[in-house]
Amino acid sequence: MLKGADEAAVEQENSASQHGEMTSWDINDIKLPQDVRQIDWFQEWPDSYVKHIYSSEDKNAQRHHSSWAMRNTNNHNSRILKKSCLGVVVCGNDCSTSDGRKIYLRPAICDKARQKQQRKCCPNCNGPLKLLSCRGHGGYPVTNFWRHEGQFIFFQSKGAHDHPRPETKLEAEARRSIHKAQTAFSASSVRLKRIQEIESLTGAMPMPEALPLLLSKPDAYVIPANFRGHLSKSSQEPTLSSCSGQLLYPRAAGEDEGSGEALTWSQGPSLGRIPSAERLSQHVLPVPKGGHGSFRPNTGPLGDGSCGEKSLLTYSSSCLSLPPYPAPQSGPCSRVSGAQPHRQLSAPLRGSEGDMSEGGPQVGLNYCHNDMVFNLYPLR
DNA sequence: CGCTGCGGGTGGT
DNA sequence: ACCACCCGCAGCG
Numbered sequence: 152m153l154k155g156a157d158e159a160a161v162e163q164e165n166s167a168s169q170h171g172e173m174t175s176w177d178i179n180d181i182k183l184p185q186d187v188r189q190i191d192w193f194q195e196w197p198d199s200y201v202k203h204i205y206s207s208e209d210k211n212a213q214r215h216h217s218s219w220a221m222r223n224t225n226n227h228n229s230r231i232l233k234k235s236c237l238g239v240v241v242c243g244n245d246c247s248t249s250d251g252r253k254i255y256l257r258p259a260i261c262d263k264a265r266q267k268q269q270r271k272c273c274p275n276c277n278g279p280l281k282l283l284s285c286r287g288h289g290g291y292p293v294t295n296f297w298r299h300e301g302q303f304i305f306f307q308s309k310g311a312h313d314h315p316r317p318e319t320k321l322e323a324e325a326r327r328s329i330h331k332a333q334t335a336f337s338a339s340s341v342r343l344k345r346i347q348e349i350e351s352l353t354g355a356m357p358m359p360e361a362l363p364l365l366l367s368k369p370d371a372y373v374i375p376a377n378f379r380g381h382l383s384k385s386s387q388e389p390t391l392s393s394c395s396g397q398l399l400y401p402r403a404a405g406e407d408e409g410s411g412e413a414l415t416w417s418q419g420p421s422l423g424r425i426p427s428a429e430r431l432s433q434h435v436l437p438v439p440k441g442g443h444g445s446f447r448p449n450t451g452p453l454g455d456g457s458c459g460e461k462s463l464l465t466y467s468s469s470c471l472s473l474p475p476y477p478a479p480q481s482g483p484c485s486r487v488s489g490a491q492p493h494r495q496l497s498a499p500l501r502g503s504e505g506d507m508s509e510g511g512p513q514v515g516l517n518y519c520h521n522d523m524v525f526n527l528y529p530l531r
Numbered sequence: 532c533g534c535t536g537c538g539g540g541t542g543g544t
Numbered sequence: 545a546c547c548a549c550c551c552g553c554a555g556c557g
Contacts (some may be wrong), residue, residue, distance in 0.1 A: 215535080223536055224548075232536075235548080261533055262550085291548070320534090327533085 174202055178231060178296040178307040187303055195319070197295065199311040205304040212304040215297045218319040219285075219312060220258045224294065235292040236285035236310075239317040240268065244278035255315045257323035258282055287313040 176183050184204075191203040193211040195218045205212035215221075221234035240256035247253055254275050259265040269280055285292040288310025298305045318326070 223534095225536095225538060225540095225550090226547080227538075229537075234535095259533070260535075264533055294548095324533095331532090 176202070176305070178202075178298055178305060183298070183300045183303075183305055185301055185303075190303065194306075196316060197306065197308045198293075199308070201306075201308050203306040205306060207299060207302045207304050209304065212297075212306065215295075216320065217295060218316065219293070219295075220260060220317050221295055222260050230298060232297040234295045234297070236287070236294070236312060237265070237292070238282060238284040239314050240280050241283050241315075242273040242276060242278055243281040244273065244276055246273060246276035246278060248275050253315070255317050256280065257317035257320065283314045285310075285312055285314055287311045 187204050189204075190206045190209075193205060193209050193216075194201075194203055197203065197217065197219075207213070215232055215234065217234070220237040220239070222237055224233045224235045226233040237258040237260070240254075240258050242254040245253070254273055256268075256274075259268045265282070269282055271280060272278065273280055287293040291310070293308060293310035293312050296305075296307045296309075317323075
């Protein structure tokens with residue numbers, strides 16, 4: 152019964168994101184293809200029954216990352232790493248933020264941490280949180296499989312997520328650290344003293360909290376409305392607002408996303424570092440200051456014929472302070488069009504993206520990260 | 532503290 | 545045999 156559906160899905164994948172040869176293998180095969188012609192850019196949101204072959208040098212693949220909240224599952228097979236989806240944490244009151252977004256938090260991976268998480272309240276309405284579990288694979292959570300073989304890392308996913316996307320790992324981390332910083336701060340009597348001192352000296356500094364915040368407002372976390380107003384008023388880079396917004400409220404799966412597109416995230420800088428840049432560019436796409444907004448997450452820079460490190464390089468080197476857009480190259484770019492197999496296979500993401508991920512874009516990334524943090528800061 | 536991987540173990544089909 | 549899942553342990557950031 153499921154078979155029909157599965158196969159259909161597989162077929163779709165074959166034509167869509169897989170290039171011909173590929174799907175001839177299954178993660179459980181004794182031997183996996185070694186004559187891989189093309190490797191894929193790391194996929195941030197793999198969904199349905201897809202398979203991908205990544206370079207063994209791809210950092211995200213090495214870490215078996217995914218923006219879905221996937222936890223390790225024991226399949227008693229040390230050669231194949233299996234992970235299953237934890238779903239998404241939503242607001243029990245089904246509240247919406249003032250700008251209409253829903254709360255989609257990332258379930259903690261660690262069991263204990265997840266239980267703790269569920270005892271917390273909705274950051275928006277303070278209502279209870281609810282874990283929406285994934286049942287996309289025959290009633291069970293979607294599973295992802297990773298297998299390292301030679302110079303490739305094979306990936307296969309089974310099941311289609313039947314729930315919205317949670318925050319990405321980075322987004323969740325940002326939120327956590329912000330929260331941590333905040334509590335640490337308010338708990339720090341030492342600092343309070345300091346502040347008081349300062350206060351007495353300068354006569355300024357109203358509330359202790361203001362200190363670390365400086366540029367944020369009390370409710371930025373949920374802020375949308377004001378925030379926007381604020382932004383436009385102060386005419387700050389739109390990126391920031393979008394950044395923080397996305398940060399907290401990732402879009403629902405396939406929501407519209409127009410997506411159908413491949414939500415790929417660029418590979419190098421990826422996972423983690425550039426949270427939802429791709430989406431940013433789609434929804435808020437504030438053409439970066441300097442930028443010609445040719446960054447199309449889905450279509451990739453193909454438009455300008457670059458799709459390559461060249462554009463990436465130029466971009467990152469000339470616009471270091473730019474918003475953290477994902478590297479121009481995105482999935483479709485290399486895969487579908489069968490373009491540029493060269494840099495992937497022959498020059499394993501090393502000198503190019505590999506390093507880029509650690510070097511170039513990082514500046515931009517950090518930049519973004521900081522901004523996100525700032526915007527997010529006022530967590531409550 | 533939480534993420535990640537490992538693997539022993541259980542129960543269901 | 546296969547699968548989902550629980551649990552604790554260990555390395556790491």
